[in-house]
Amino acid sequence: MMSSKRMRAFFKTAAVAMALALPASIAISSVADARVGRGGSAGSRGSHTFSAPPSTKTSPMAAQPMQRTQAQPTAPAAAPAAKGGMFNRPGMGMLGGFAAGFLGAGLLGMLFGGSLFGGLGGLASMFGLLLQIGLIALVVMFALRWWRSRNAPSYASGPAHFDAGSAQPQGGPAAGGVGTTGSRLGGGLGGGLGGFGAQAAPASAPIRITPDDYDAFERLLGEIQTAWSNEDKAALARLTTPEMESYFTADLADTAAKGVVNKVTDVKLLQGDLAEAWREGADDYATVAMRFGLVDKTIDRATGRVVEGGEQPIEATELWTFVRPNNGDWMLSAIQQAA
Known part of the structure:
Protein backbone atom coordinates (compact mmCIF):
# COMPACT_ATOMS: atom_id res chain seq x y z
CA MET A 1 0.00 0.00 0.00
CA MET A 2 2.78 2.39 0.95
CA SER A 3 4.70 1.67 -2.23
CA SER A 4 1.69 2.48 -4.47
CA LYS A 5 1.18 5.82 -2.68
CA ARG A 6 4.84 6.65 -3.14
CA MET A 7 4.62 5.78 -6.83
CA ARG A 8 1.57 8.02 -7.32
CA ALA A 9 3.34 10.89 -5.49
CA PHE A 10 6.42 10.42 -7.68
CA PHE A 11 4.41 10.54 -10.91
CA LYS A 12 2.52 13.64 -9.73
CA THR A 13 5.79 15.41 -8.93
CA ALA A 14 7.24 14.45 -12.31
CA ALA A 15 4.12 15.69 -14.11
CA VAL A 16 4.29 19.06 -12.32
CA ALA A 17 8.00 19.43 -13.17
CA MET A 18 7.37 18.68 -16.85
CA ALA A 19 4.50 21.14 -16.96
CA LEU A 20 6.70 23.88 -15.52
CA ALA A 21 9.59 23.08 -17.85
CA LEU A 22 7.49 23.04 -21.04
CA PRO A 23 6.86 26.82 -21.30
CA ALA A 24 10.56 27.50 -20.69
CA SER A 25 11.57 25.15 -23.47
CA ILE A 26 9.04 26.76 -25.81
CA ALA A 27 10.36 30.23 -24.98
CA ILE A 28 13.95 29.16 -25.61
CA SER A 29 13.11 27.58 -28.97
CA SER A 30 11.13 30.64 -30.04
CA VAL A 31 14.26 32.78 -30.55
CA ALA A 32 14.21 33.50 -34.26
CA GLN A 70 35.94 35.08 -49.35
CA ALA A 71 39.26 36.19 -47.85
CA GLN A 72 42.25 33.91 -48.18
CA PRO A 73 44.59 33.36 -45.23
CA THR A 74 48.08 34.68 -45.79
CA ALA A 75 51.23 33.12 -44.39
CA PRO A 76 52.93 35.30 -41.75
CA ALA A 77 56.16 36.94 -42.81
CA ALA A 78 59.22 34.92 -41.83
CA ALA A 79 61.17 36.49 -38.99
CA PRO A 80 64.82 37.26 -39.75
CA ALA A 81 67.24 34.70 -38.38
CA ALA A 82 68.68 35.71 -35.03
CA LYS A 83 72.39 36.30 -35.06
CA GLY A 84 74.50 34.81 -32.33
CA GLY A 85 77.20 36.45 -30.28
CA MET A 86 77.50 38.28 -27.02
CA PHE A 87 76.23 41.63 -28.32
CA ASN A 88 73.53 40.39 -30.67
CA ARG A 89 71.05 39.34 -28.01
CA PRO A 90 67.45 40.51 -28.51
CA GLY A 91 67.00 43.99 -27.08
CA MET A 92 70.70 44.93 -27.11
CA GLY A 93 70.28 47.19 -30.13
CA MET A 94 72.32 50.40 -30.30
CA LEU A 95 73.89 49.99 -26.87
CA GLY A 96 75.08 46.52 -27.84
CA GLY A 97 76.74 47.99 -30.93
CA PHE A 98 78.56 50.59 -28.85
CA ALA A 99 79.70 47.92 -26.40
CA ALA A 100 80.96 45.72 -29.22
CA GLY A 101 82.92 48.64 -30.69
CA PHE A 102 84.31 49.48 -27.28
CA LEU A 103 85.53 45.92 -26.71
CA GLY A 104 86.94 45.75 -30.23
CA ALA A 105 88.99 48.89 -29.63
CA GLY A 106 90.38 47.39 -26.44
CA LEU A 107 91.33 44.13 -28.14
CA LEU A 108 93.10 46.02 -30.94
CA GLY A 109 95.06 47.92 -28.30
CA MET A 110 96.22 44.64 -26.77
CA LEU A 111 97.27 43.27 -30.16
CA PHE A 112 99.42 46.32 -30.84
CA GLY A 113 101.18 46.24 -27.51
CA GLY A 114 98.85 48.33 -25.36
CA SER A 115 96.74 47.28 -22.44
CA LEU A 116 93.11 46.31 -22.76
CA PHE A 117 92.13 49.99 -22.55
CA GLY A 118 95.32 51.41 -23.96
CA GLY A 119 93.69 52.32 -27.27
CA LEU A 120 91.25 54.57 -25.39
CA GLY A 121 93.72 56.55 -23.31
CA GLY A 122 93.43 54.63 -20.05
CA LEU A 123 90.80 54.12 -17.43
CA ALA A 124 89.67 57.78 -17.36
CA SER A 125 88.92 57.68 -21.09
CA MET A 126 86.89 54.51 -20.63
CA PHE A 127 84.63 56.14 -18.02
CA GLY A 128 84.36 59.23 -20.17
CA LEU A 129 83.23 57.14 -23.13
CA LEU A 130 80.66 55.31 -21.01
CA LEU A 131 79.29 58.64 -19.78
CA GLN A 132 78.96 59.87 -23.36
CA ILE A 133 77.18 56.67 -24.38
CA GLY A 134 74.71 57.08 -21.51
CA LEU A 135 73.99 60.71 -22.41
CA ILE A 136 73.46 59.83 -26.08
CA ALA A 137 71.09 56.99 -25.12
CA LEU A 138 69.04 59.32 -22.90
CA VAL A 139 68.77 61.96 -25.61
CA VAL A 140 67.65 59.37 -28.18
CA MET A 141 65.12 57.85 -25.76
CA PHE A 142 63.49 61.20 -24.97
CA ALA A 143 63.47 62.14 -28.65
CA LEU A 144 61.67 58.91 -29.55
CA ARG A 145 59.10 59.37 -26.78
CA TRP A 146 58.39 62.91 -27.95
CA TRP A 147 58.01 61.73 -31.54
CA ARG A 148 55.60 58.94 -30.56
CA SER A 149 53.41 61.23 -28.46
CA ARG A 150 53.35 63.78 -31.27
CA ASN A 151 52.31 61.24 -33.91
CA ALA A 152 50.11 58.95 -31.84
CA PRO A 153 46.63 58.41 -33.38
CA SER A 154 43.77 60.09 -31.57
CA LEU A 185 59.86 53.67 -35.88
CA GLY A 186 61.44 50.27 -35.53
CA GLY A 187 60.67 49.70 -31.85
CA GLY A 188 62.88 52.38 -30.23
CA LEU A 189 66.39 51.77 -28.93
CA GLY A 190 66.06 48.00 -29.15
CA GLY A 191 66.02 48.28 -32.93
CA GLY A 192 69.67 49.36 -33.13
CA LEU A 193 71.11 52.01 -35.39
CA GLY A 194 69.23 50.47 -38.30
CA GLY A 195 65.99 51.73 -36.72
CA PHE A 196 66.82 55.25 -37.90
CA GLY A 197 66.97 54.21 -41.55
CA ALA A 198 64.14 53.81 -44.05
CA GLN A 199 61.47 51.42 -42.81
CA ALA A 200 59.00 49.44 -44.90
CA ALA A 201 55.45 50.76 -44.68
Whole structure:
Protein backbone atom coordinates (compact mmCIF):
# COMPACT_ATOMS: atom_id res chain seq x y z
CA MET A 1 0.00 0.00 0.00
CA MET A 2 2.78 2.39 0.95
CA SER A 3 4.70 1.67 -2.23
CA SER A 4 1.69 2.48 -4.47
CA LYS A 5 1.18 5.82 -2.68
CA ARG A 6 4.84 6.65 -3.14
CA MET A 7 4.62 5.78 -6.83
CA ARG A 8 1.57 8.02 -7.32
CA ALA A 9 3.34 10.89 -5.49
CA PHE A 10 6.42 10.42 -7.68
CA PHE A 11 4.41 10.54 -10.91
CA LYS A 12 2.52 13.64 -9.73
CA THR A 13 5.79 15.41 -8.93
CA ALA A 14 7.24 14.45 -12.31
CA ALA A 15 4.12 15.69 -14.11
CA VAL A 16 4.29 19.06 -12.32
CA ALA A 17 8.00 19.43 -13.17
CA MET A 18 7.37 18.68 -16.85
CA ALA A 19 4.50 21.14 -16.96
CA LEU A 20 6.70 23.88 -15.52
CA ALA A 21 9.59 23.08 -17.85
CA LEU A 22 7.49 23.04 -21.04
CA PRO A 23 6.86 26.82 -21.30
CA ALA A 24 10.56 27.50 -20.69
CA SER A 25 11.57 25.15 -23.47
CA ILE A 26 9.04 26.76 -25.81
CA ALA A 27 10.36 30.23 -24.98
CA ILE A 28 13.95 29.16 -25.61
CA SER A 29 13.11 27.58 -28.97
CA SER A 30 11.13 30.64 -30.04
CA VAL A 31 14.26 32.78 -30.55
CA ALA A 32 14.21 33.50 -34.26
CA ASP A 33 17.65 34.92 -35.14
CA ALA A 34 15.80 36.59 -37.99
CA ARG A 35 18.09 39.63 -37.97
CA VAL A 36 20.53 40.28 -40.77
CA GLY A 37 23.30 37.68 -40.73
CA ARG A 38 21.05 35.16 -38.95
CA GLY A 39 23.22 35.20 -35.84
CA GLY A 40 26.32 33.95 -37.69
CA SER A 41 29.77 35.32 -38.48
CA ALA A 42 30.55 36.21 -42.09
CA GLY A 43 32.47 38.66 -44.25
CA SER A 44 36.00 40.00 -44.55
CA ARG A 45 38.10 42.39 -42.46
CA GLY A 46 40.96 42.90 -44.89
CA SER A 47 44.26 41.61 -43.51
CA HIS A 48 42.58 41.20 -40.08
CA THR A 49 39.99 38.67 -41.26
CA PHE A 50 41.59 35.70 -39.52
CA SER A 51 42.54 37.49 -36.30
CA ALA A 52 40.09 38.27 -33.52
CA PRO A 53 39.22 41.92 -32.88
CA PRO A 54 40.47 43.31 -29.54
CA SER A 55 38.04 42.97 -26.65
CA THR A 56 36.00 46.00 -25.57
CA LYS A 57 33.62 46.96 -22.78
CA THR A 58 30.69 46.03 -24.98
CA SER A 59 32.23 42.73 -26.09
CA PRO A 60 34.79 41.61 -23.47
CA MET A 61 35.08 38.08 -24.88
CA ALA A 62 36.77 37.07 -28.12
CA ALA A 63 34.61 37.24 -31.23
CA GLN A 64 33.66 34.08 -33.09
CA PRO A 65 35.77 33.32 -36.18
CA MET A 66 34.32 33.76 -39.65
CA GLN A 67 32.04 30.97 -40.80
CA ARG A 68 31.71 32.41 -44.31
CA THR A 69 34.40 34.53 -45.94
CA GLN A 70 35.94 35.08 -49.35
CA ALA A 71 39.26 36.19 -47.85
CA GLN A 72 42.25 33.91 -48.18
CA PRO A 73 44.59 33.36 -45.23
CA THR A 74 48.08 34.68 -45.79
CA ALA A 75 51.23 33.12 -44.39
CA PRO A 76 52.93 35.30 -41.75
CA ALA A 77 56.16 36.94 -42.81
CA ALA A 78 59.22 34.92 -41.83
CA ALA A 79 61.17 36.49 -38.99
CA PRO A 80 64.82 37.26 -39.75
CA ALA A 81 67.24 34.70 -38.38
CA ALA A 82 68.68 35.71 -35.03
CA LYS A 83 72.39 36.30 -35.06
CA GLY A 84 74.50 34.81 -32.33
CA GLY A 85 77.20 36.45 -30.28
CA MET A 86 77.50 38.28 -27.02
CA PHE A 87 76.23 41.63 -28.32
CA ASN A 88 73.53 40.39 -30.67
CA ARG A 89 71.05 39.34 -28.01
CA PRO A 90 67.45 40.51 -28.51
CA GLY A 91 67.00 43.99 -27.08
CA MET A 92 70.70 44.93 -27.11
CA GLY A 93 70.28 47.19 -30.13
CA MET A 94 72.32 50.40 -30.30
CA LEU A 95 73.89 49.99 -26.87
CA GLY A 96 75.08 46.52 -27.84
CA GLY A 97 76.74 47.99 -30.93
CA PHE A 98 78.56 50.59 -28.85
CA ALA A 99 79.70 47.92 -26.40
CA ALA A 100 80.96 45.72 -29.22
CA GLY A 101 82.92 48.64 -30.69
CA PHE A 102 84.31 49.48 -27.28
CA LEU A 103 85.53 45.92 -26.71
CA GLY A 104 86.94 45.75 -30.23
CA ALA A 105 88.99 48.89 -29.63
CA GLY A 106 90.38 47.39 -26.44
CA LEU A 107 91.33 44.13 -28.14
CA LEU A 108 93.10 46.02 -30.94
CA GLY A 109 95.06 47.92 -28.30
CA MET A 110 96.22 44.64 -26.77
CA LEU A 111 97.27 43.27 -30.16
CA PHE A 112 99.42 46.32 -30.84
CA GLY A 113 101.18 46.24 -27.51
CA GLY A 114 98.85 48.33 -25.36
CA SER A 115 96.74 47.28 -22.44
CA LEU A 116 93.11 46.31 -22.76
CA PHE A 117 92.13 49.99 -22.55
CA GLY A 118 95.32 51.41 -23.96
CA GLY A 119 93.69 52.32 -27.27
CA LEU A 120 91.25 54.57 -25.39
CA GLY A 121 93.72 56.55 -23.31
CA GLY A 122 93.43 54.63 -20.05
CA LEU A 123 90.80 54.12 -17.43
CA ALA A 124 89.67 57.78 -17.36
CA SER A 125 88.92 57.68 -21.09
CA MET A 126 86.89 54.51 -20.63
CA PHE A 127 84.63 56.14 -18.02
CA GLY A 128 84.36 59.23 -20.17
CA LEU A 129 83.23 57.14 -23.13
CA LEU A 130 80.66 55.31 -21.01
CA LEU A 131 79.29 58.64 -19.78
CA GLN A 132 78.96 59.87 -23.36
CA ILE A 133 77.18 56.67 -24.38
CA GLY A 134 74.71 57.08 -21.51
CA LEU A 135 73.99 60.71 -22.41
CA ILE A 136 73.46 59.83 -26.08
CA ALA A 137 71.09 56.99 -25.12
CA LEU A 138 69.04 59.32 -22.90
CA VAL A 139 68.77 61.96 -25.61
CA VAL A 140 67.65 59.37 -28.18
CA MET A 141 65.12 57.85 -25.76
CA PHE A 142 63.49 61.20 -24.97
CA ALA A 143 63.47 62.14 -28.65
CA LEU A 144 61.67 58.91 -29.55
CA ARG A 145 59.10 59.37 -26.78
CA TRP A 146 58.39 62.91 -27.95
CA TRP A 147 58.01 61.73 -31.54
CA ARG A 148 55.60 58.94 -30.56
CA SER A 149 53.41 61.23 -28.46
CA ARG A 150 53.35 63.78 -31.27
CA ASN A 151 52.31 61.24 -33.91
CA ALA A 152 50.11 58.95 -31.84
CA PRO A 153 46.63 58.41 -33.38
CA SER A 154 43.77 60.09 -31.57
CA TYR A 155 40.42 58.42 -30.92
CA ALA A 156 37.41 60.66 -30.54
CA SER A 157 34.73 59.91 -27.99
CA GLY A 158 31.75 58.60 -29.86
CA PRO A 159 28.33 60.22 -29.71
CA ALA A 160 25.14 58.77 -28.29
CA HIS A 161 25.72 55.20 -27.08
CA PHE A 162 29.25 54.82 -28.46
CA ASP A 163 32.25 54.88 -26.13
CA ALA A 164 35.61 54.90 -27.92
CA GLY A 165 37.65 55.24 -24.74
CA SER A 166 38.35 51.50 -24.51
CA ALA A 167 39.85 51.30 -27.99
CA GLN A 168 43.64 51.22 -27.88
CA PRO A 169 46.19 50.69 -30.65
CA GLN A 170 47.19 47.06 -30.67
CA GLY A 171 50.31 45.26 -31.85
CA GLY A 172 51.59 45.31 -35.40
CA PRO A 173 49.91 43.61 -38.34
CA ALA A 174 51.59 40.30 -37.50
CA ALA A 175 49.69 40.27 -34.23
CA GLY A 176 46.43 41.02 -35.95
CA GLY A 177 45.97 44.43 -34.35
CA VAL A 178 46.37 48.04 -35.28
CA GLY A 179 49.97 48.99 -35.90
CA THR A 180 51.28 51.64 -33.50
CA THR A 181 53.54 54.56 -34.21
CA GLY A 182 56.31 52.80 -32.30
CA SER A 183 56.25 49.88 -34.73
CA ARG A 184 56.77 52.29 -37.64
CA LEU A 185 59.86 53.67 -35.88
CA GLY A 186 61.44 50.27 -35.53
CA GLY A 187 60.67 49.70 -31.85
CA GLY A 188 62.88 52.38 -30.23
CA LEU A 189 66.39 51.77 -28.93
CA GLY A 190 66.06 48.00 -29.15
CA GLY A 191 66.02 48.28 -32.93
CA GLY A 192 69.67 49.36 -33.13
CA LEU A 193 71.11 52.01 -35.39
CA GLY A 194 69.23 50.47 -38.30
CA GLY A 195 65.99 51.73 -36.72
CA PHE A 196 66.82 55.25 -37.90
CA GLY A 197 66.97 54.21 -41.55
CA ALA A 198 64.14 53.81 -44.05
CA GLN A 199 61.47 51.42 -42.81
CA ALA A 200 59.00 49.44 -44.90
CA ALA A 201 55.45 50.76 -44.68
CA PRO A 202 53.20 48.61 -42.45
CA ALA A 203 50.42 46.53 -43.99
CA SER A 204 47.93 48.53 -41.91
CA ALA A 205 48.14 51.80 -40.05
CA PRO A 206 45.78 53.22 -37.38
CA ILE A 207 43.28 55.90 -38.31
CA ARG A 208 41.18 58.41 -36.38
CA ILE A 209 37.45 57.75 -36.00
CA THR A 210 35.34 60.90 -35.63
CA PRO A 211 31.85 61.48 -34.15
CA ASP A 212 30.49 61.65 -37.70
CA ASP A 213 31.82 58.14 -38.30
CA TYR A 214 30.05 56.84 -35.19
CA ASP A 215 26.83 58.45 -36.39
CA ALA A 216 27.28 56.61 -39.70
CA PHE A 217 27.80 53.27 -37.91
CA GLU A 218 24.63 53.68 -35.84
CA ARG A 219 22.65 54.76 -38.89
CA LEU A 220 23.89 51.75 -40.91
CA LEU A 221 22.87 49.39 -38.11
CA GLY A 222 19.25 50.49 -38.50
CA GLU A 223 19.20 50.92 -42.29
CA ILE A 224 20.71 47.49 -43.00
CA GLN A 225 18.31 45.73 -40.61
CA THR A 226 15.38 47.55 -42.25
CA ALA A 227 16.56 46.68 -45.78
CA TRP A 228 16.93 43.05 -44.71
CA SER A 229 13.47 42.99 -43.16
CA ASN A 230 11.91 44.55 -46.29
CA GLU A 231 13.92 42.25 -48.58
CA ASP A 232 15.22 45.37 -50.30
CA LYS A 233 18.12 43.96 -52.31
CA ALA A 234 18.94 47.31 -53.93
CA ALA A 235 19.42 48.94 -50.53
CA LEU A 236 21.53 46.01 -49.31
CA ALA A 237 23.75 46.36 -52.39
CA ARG A 238 24.25 50.06 -51.61
CA LEU A 239 24.94 49.62 -47.89
CA THR A 240 27.16 46.53 -47.93
CA THR A 241 30.16 45.15 -49.77
CA PRO A 242 29.56 42.79 -52.72
CA GLU A 243 30.59 39.87 -50.52
CA MET A 244 28.06 40.65 -47.79
CA GLU A 245 25.41 41.38 -50.41
CA SER A 246 25.93 37.89 -51.86
CA TYR A 247 25.43 36.28 -48.44
CA PHE A 248 22.30 38.30 -47.69
CA THR A 249 20.83 37.59 -51.14
CA ALA A 250 21.39 33.85 -50.65
CA ASP A 251 19.81 33.99 -47.18
CA LEU A 252 16.75 35.82 -48.53
CA ALA A 253 16.35 33.23 -51.27
CA ASP A 254 16.53 30.49 -48.64
CA THR A 255 13.80 32.03 -46.49
CA ALA A 256 11.61 32.59 -49.57
CA ALA A 257 12.00 28.91 -50.50
CA LYS A 258 10.81 27.97 -47.01
CA GLY A 259 7.72 30.18 -47.38
CA VAL A 260 8.67 32.53 -44.54
CA VAL A 261 9.97 36.08 -44.18
CA ASN A 262 12.23 37.56 -41.49
CA LYS A 263 10.92 40.71 -39.86
CA VAL A 264 13.12 42.98 -37.72
CA THR A 265 11.70 46.13 -36.12
CA ASP A 266 12.43 48.62 -33.32
CA VAL A 267 16.22 48.40 -33.73
CA LYS A 268 17.90 50.52 -31.06
CA LEU A 269 21.59 50.80 -30.24
CA LEU A 270 22.08 50.34 -26.49
CA GLN A 271 25.87 50.38 -26.18
CA GLY A 272 28.84 50.38 -28.53
CA ASP A 273 32.56 51.01 -28.68
CA LEU A 274 35.43 50.86 -31.13
CA ALA A 275 37.51 47.67 -31.22
CA GLU A 276 40.05 48.77 -33.86
CA ALA A 277 40.38 51.03 -36.88
CA TRP A 278 43.06 50.91 -39.54
CA ARG A 279 43.93 51.75 -43.16
CA GLU A 280 44.99 49.35 -45.91
CA GLY A 281 45.99 51.06 -49.11
CA ALA A 282 43.11 53.35 -50.08
CA ASP A 283 40.57 51.59 -47.80
CA ASP A 284 39.70 52.47 -44.20
CA TYR A 285 38.40 49.77 -41.84
CA ALA A 286 36.66 50.04 -38.47
CA THR A 287 35.41 47.19 -36.28
CA VAL A 288 32.76 48.27 -33.76
CA ALA A 289 31.19 46.22 -30.97
CA MET A 290 27.47 46.96 -30.67
CA ARG A 291 24.81 45.80 -28.23
CA PHE A 292 21.38 46.57 -29.59
CA GLY A 293 17.74 45.78 -28.95
CA LEU A 294 15.24 44.65 -31.57
CA VAL A 295 11.98 42.81 -32.19
CA ASP A 296 12.98 39.68 -34.08
CA LYS A 297 10.48 37.27 -35.64
CA THR A 298 9.87 34.96 -38.59
CA ILE A 299 6.46 35.09 -40.28
CA ASP A 300 4.70 32.63 -42.58
CA ARG A 301 4.29 34.33 -45.96
CA ALA A 302 0.89 32.84 -46.72
CA THR A 303 -0.89 33.27 -43.40
CA GLY A 304 1.09 36.00 -41.60
CA ARG A 305 1.38 33.71 -38.58
CA VAL A 306 4.46 34.13 -36.39
CA VAL A 307 6.55 30.98 -36.78
CA GLU A 308 9.49 31.96 -34.57
CA GLY A 309 10.21 34.88 -32.28
CA GLY A 310 7.56 37.31 -31.15
CA GLU A 311 6.79 40.88 -30.18
CA GLN A 312 8.97 40.78 -27.08
CA PRO A 313 12.19 42.81 -27.65
CA ILE A 314 15.46 40.93 -27.36
CA GLU A 315 19.10 42.01 -27.22
CA ALA A 316 22.06 40.99 -29.37
CA THR A 317 25.78 41.80 -29.20
CA GLU A 318 27.74 41.69 -32.45
CA LEU A 319 30.92 43.13 -33.92
CA TRP A 320 30.35 44.89 -37.22
CA THR A 321 33.26 45.79 -39.48
CA PHE A 322 32.80 48.71 -41.86
CA VAL A 323 34.97 49.62 -44.83
CA ARG A 324 35.32 53.02 -46.52
CA PRO A 325 36.91 52.69 -49.98
CA ASN A 326 38.74 55.74 -51.35
CA ASN A 327 37.28 58.10 -48.69
CA GLY A 328 33.75 57.25 -49.86
CA ASP A 329 30.83 56.11 -47.73
CA TRP A 330 31.10 53.46 -45.01
CA MET A 331 29.72 50.02 -45.96
CA LEU A 332 29.21 46.85 -43.94
CA SER A 333 32.09 44.44 -44.58
CA ALA A 334 31.61 41.76 -41.89
CA ILE A 335 29.50 40.64 -38.92
CA GLN A 336 30.91 38.58 -36.07
CA GLN A 337 29.07 37.20 -33.09
CA ALA A 338 30.37 37.93 -29.61
CA ALA A 339 31.48 34.70 -27.97
